[in-house]
Amino acid sequence: MEDYSFRPSVDSLDDPPNSRLFLVTSKSTSEEVIREHFSVFGEIQDIWVVKDKQTKESKGVSFVKFAKSSQACRAMEEMHGKCLAEGTKPIKVFIAQSRSSGSHRDVEDEELTRIFVMIPKTFTEDDLKETFKEYGDIEYCVIIKNKTTGESKGLAYVRYLKPSQAATAIENCDKTFRAILAEPRNKNVTTENDYFSNVRTDHVTSDPGMNAYQFAEAVNYGMGEMRSTDIITRCLLVSSRASITQEQVYSLFDLIPGMDYCEMQRDPYGFNKGQAMVRYNNLGSAVYAKEKLNGFEYPPGNRLAVVYVDDGDDRSSPVGKMALQLVTAQMMSMVWNSPAGQQLMKANTNNAEEFYQGYAAASVPQMPRVQTDVALPPHKKLAPSDSRVKERLFVVFNPAPLPVDVLEDVFCRFGSLVEVYVVPGRNVGYIKYSERKNANDAMAALHGKVVNGVKLKVMLADPPKEESHKRQRTY
DNA sequence: CGACGGGACGC
DNA sequence: CGACGGGACGC
Numbered sequence A: 001m002e003d004y005s006f007r008p009s010v011d012s013l014d015d016p017p018n019s020r021l022f023l024v025t026s027k028s029t030s031e032e033v034i035r036e037h038f039s040v041f042g043e044i045q046d047i048w049v050v051k052d053k054q055t056k057e058s059k060g061v062s063f064v065k066f067a068k069s070s071q072a073c074r075a076m077e078e079m080h081g082k083c084l085a086e087g088t089k090p091i092k093v094f095i096a097q098s099r100s101s102g103s104h105r106d107v108e109d110e111e112l113t114r115i116f117v118m119i120p121k122t123f124t125e126d127d128l129k130e131t132f133k134e135y136g137d138i139e140y141c142v143i144i145k146n147k148t149t150g151e152s153k154g155l156a157y158v159r160y161l162k163p164s165q166a167a168t169a170i171e172n173c174d175k176t177f178r179a180i181l182a183e184p185r186n187k188n189v190t191t192e193n194d195y196f197s198n199v200r201t202d203h204v205t206s207d208p209g210m211n212a213y214q215f216a217e218a219v220n221y222g223m224g225e226m227r228s229t230d231i232i233t234r235c236l237l238v239s240s241r242a243s244i245t246q247e248q249v250y251s252l253f254d255l256i257p258g259m260d261y262c263e264m265q266r267d268p269y270g271f272n273k274g275q276a277m278v279r280y281n282n283l284g285s286a287v288y289a290k291e292k293l294n295g296f297e298y299p300p301g302n303r304l305a306v307v308y309v310d311d312g313d314d315r316s317s318p319v320g321k322m323a324l325q326l327v328t329a330q331m332m333s334m335v336w337n338s339p340a341g342q343q344l345m346k347a348n349t350n351n352a353e354e355f356y357q358g359y360a361a362a363s364v365p366q367m368p369r370v371q372t373d374v375a376l377p378p379h380k381k382l383a384p385s386d387s388r389v390k391e392r393l394f395v396v397f398n399p400a401p402l403p404v405d406v407l408e409d410v411f412c413r414f415g416s417l418v419e420v421y422v423v424p425g426r427n428v429g430y431i432k433y434s435e436r437k438n439a440n441d442a443m444a445a446l447h448g449k450v451v452n453g454v455k456l457k458v459m460l461a462d463p464p465k466e467e468s469h470k471r472q473r474t475y
Numbered sequence B, C: 001c002g003a004c005g006g007g008a009c010g011c
Helices: A031-041 A071-080 A126-137 A163-174 A195-199 A213-218 A244-252 A283-293 A319-337 A339-346 A352-363 A404-414 A438-445
Strands: A021-024 A044-051 A060-065 A092-095 A112-118 A138-145 A152-160 A233-240 A257-267 A270-279 A305-308 A390-400 A417-422 A428-433 A454-460
Touching: A021 A071, A031 A044, A031 A071, A031 A454, A044 A195, A060 A071, A060 A305, A071 A092, A071 A163, A112 A126, A112 A163, A126 A138, A126 A152, A152 A163, A233 A244, A233 A283, A244 A270, A270 A283, A283 A305, A339 A404, A390 A438, A404 A417, A404 A428, A404 A438, A428 A438, A438 A454
Parallel strands: none
Antiparallel strands: A021 A060, A021 A092, A044 A060, A112 A152, A138 A152, A233 A270, A233 A305, A257 A270, A390 A428, A390 A454, A417 A428
């Protein structure tokens, strides 16, 4: 990824969202003093002290842009209400309104502490809490359910005490959760009992050393620092965007000893949902499988997602966690010392080629998926899925679209492939690359060519239609 | 010619 | 009360 300290293409937005602070300080406060106090919270990309155009005197207002929202939030939490120098007034620190919003209303913590996530339908609220507590103190957790049947809709909210905790969850939780900040539930004004509404704006309290966040922390100190890990179970949910068979999942996860169950999940109509449940007879195997196979490309170009699911009877306990280290160490040595294990160790998480050469080619017989006269280069690694998309190709299929896994297999070979998207019900799709050159190579090689009997037109895509809702697009 | 996804809450 | 500059090199 390139370093854009300055990004004209997203001029009106803050990227990532909520990574910029709005400060109200004394007029005497300089950029240097701000930098001194704020750089400890993370990578500062820009500091701008607003000055009068004529007199060039500071207006006592500044913007501080961080690389990450979690850094900006932490700085806000720690610095709001503090004095930056002797004899200066306590500063106010808010997440800046995005430039495009046009609003100058203070961004409230209500809007920064609740996240919205997609979860397996099998998740309980306890599973949710176990999974997301590692990012901070959870105030509240709910799964959205069908009101009559009580069945999970696979969607949930998690409310943290602090904005930095919600931001950290969004930045660091498994991508399959697709975590984003939740829209505030109601535009209702007053909040009754929460920590923030009263204390937050009133930074000059009887104890000037403590602001609302530190207060909230103090109120909540009960459970101590028990949030070092995810929920850990013997049961894994495997998700794939390309269709996969039970045999494929079985062969892959059976490379790790101790599997005692593997079954595809089906929707109410009996269709394969691209998810499988895998259970091991011990925690160490499950941990190892999750570490090794989450994000693994299988088949090449298709990233598997592997998460722990609570199967109800083996939630980890402090004792369990201690035992786990032993078990995991044993697993490592067992896997390392078996021929199968050595191959798996070699196959690094994203390297499907080695995996095939070493192993699955033997254990997972598979028809070649791609038939074409084009001389295709070998498979290349996908770009990280959060890479900035630099070029998109627009592909027209005739007479019918190719499956997504075939497209990934073909289009990943030019390098830096980020994602393939086929428009439902139409004969067109988009191929996203993080390097423009790779997109151009793919276009040159494949435009007008036939793959699996489907003729392709491959062109540069027009920029997508502007939409300013929900989550910022990656392109 | 052929064009843009996914996921929203009983107070 | 307290809200939006500077400067860009790729095709």
